[in-house]
Amino acid sequence: MKYKRILLKLSGEAMVGEQGFGIGMPVVKDLAKEIKEVHALDVQIAIVIGGGNIFRGLSDSAKAMDRATADYMGMLATVINSLALQDALEREGVFTRVMSAIEMRNIAESYIRRRAVRHMEKGRIIIFAGGTGNPYFSTDTAASLRAMEIHADVILKGTKVDGVYDSDPKKNSKAVKFESLSYIDVLKKGLKVMDATSISMCMDNSMPIIVFNMFAKGNLKKAIMGEKIGTIVS
Numbered sequence: 001m002k003y004k005r006i007l008l009k010l011s012g013e014a015m016v017g018e019q020g021f022g023i024g025m026p027v028v029k030d031l032a033k034e035i036k037e038v039h040a041l042d043v044q045i046a047i048v049i050g051g052g053n054i055f056r057g058l059s060d061s062a063k064a065m066d067r068a069t070a071d072y073m074g075m076l077a078t079v080i081n082s083l084a085l086q087d088a089l090e091r092e093g094v095f096t097r098v099m100s101a102i103e104m105r106n107i108a109e110s111y112i113r114r115r116a117v118r119h120m121e122k123g124r125i126i127i128f129a130g131g132t133g134n135p136y137f138s139t140d141t142a143a144s145l146r147a148m149e150i151h152a153d154v155i156l157k158g159t160k161v162d163g164v165y166d167s168d169p170k171k172n173s174k175a176v177k178f179e180s181l182s183y184i185d186v187l188k189k190g191l192k193v194m195d196a197t198s199i200s201m202c203m204d205n206s207m208p209i210i211v212f213n214m215f216a217k218g219n220l221k222k223a224i225m226g227e228k229i230g231t232i233v234s
Contacts, residue, residue, distance in 0.1 A: 002226030005044040005120065007147040008035070009140065009157045009194075012052035014214060015081050022053060023084050032088035034220045035125065039094055043224055044120040046150055047127045048143040049085060051077025057135070071135035075102060078139060082129035083107065095124045101133030101142070113149045120150070140194035144201040155207060156223055157194065158214025163231035164193055181233045193233055202233070209233040 014031065017024015039045055054077035055070075056062065062070035082098045089096045097119050100108040108129060109115070116126050131142040147155050161169060162177070166189070169175040178191075183203035186193050193199065193211055202209055212223050212230030222229045 001041060001043065001224055003043070003153040003224050005150065005152050006046070006224065007143055007150070007152040007155050008045060008047045008220075009143040009155055010047065010049045010214065011159070012050035012054060012056070012077065012081055013160070014158060015049070015084065016053045023081065025084070025088070028084055028088045029091075031214070032085065032092050032094070034214070034217070035089065036092045036094050038220050038224050039125060041221075041224065042123075045125045046116070046120065046146060046152065047085065047125065048139055048146060049078055049081040049127065049129070050139040051075070051081055053077075054080055068135035071131075071137075075131045075133070078131060079104070079108065079129040082127040086127055089125060096127060097124050098127045098129050101128070101130035117150055138195050138198070140198040141201065144194070144198040144207065147207055148201070148205050152207070155202065155209045156220070157209055157211045158220070159211060160213065160215055162213040162216070162229075164191055164211050164233075166191075178231050179228070181231060183233060186233055193231075199233070206234075
């Protein structure tokens, strides 16, 4: 295996089923099975999930709200998603811990870096909830920050497309896929890999990012094994 400790970044939309909003448990169950398969290879896994399927701080519905308040609501949405994924993973027999950047002792552990690393060393999957715990920072930035803190080998950005394109492949049939990109290319071209803050953080710390289709069966395992899949940003 090329990577032994990974941070998997999933958007809130990854949790949505056929209903188009909220949490689709059949989809979450399939995600859990893919993650379990990789975990069985003794890969140490941490996960960051967005909350956009429930509430997004920058959504149209949040425009009339104070930005900080809207962002905190989005952080709480990530906790809901994290608990749903934890339930699905534990039903598959995988020991899991949810660690929240916002203290909520009854449902999640408070995030402590050394404790998170120890959990992974013991074979538990960690789900980081609550973003960074601060408004004005996205879950992309939270993923980059946590990846640095736990010394992950790579950030795997699971999406519904098979890499990064120069335009939306769903709207433009002639969109060109990039096999690899530099951090500077992503920033200059304004490509929607992750937000600028998170890309800059990865660039400063030489943290590679692989963008791939999480919903094609076996793709997560292929990414772990180092097969050419998706787009690598380095």
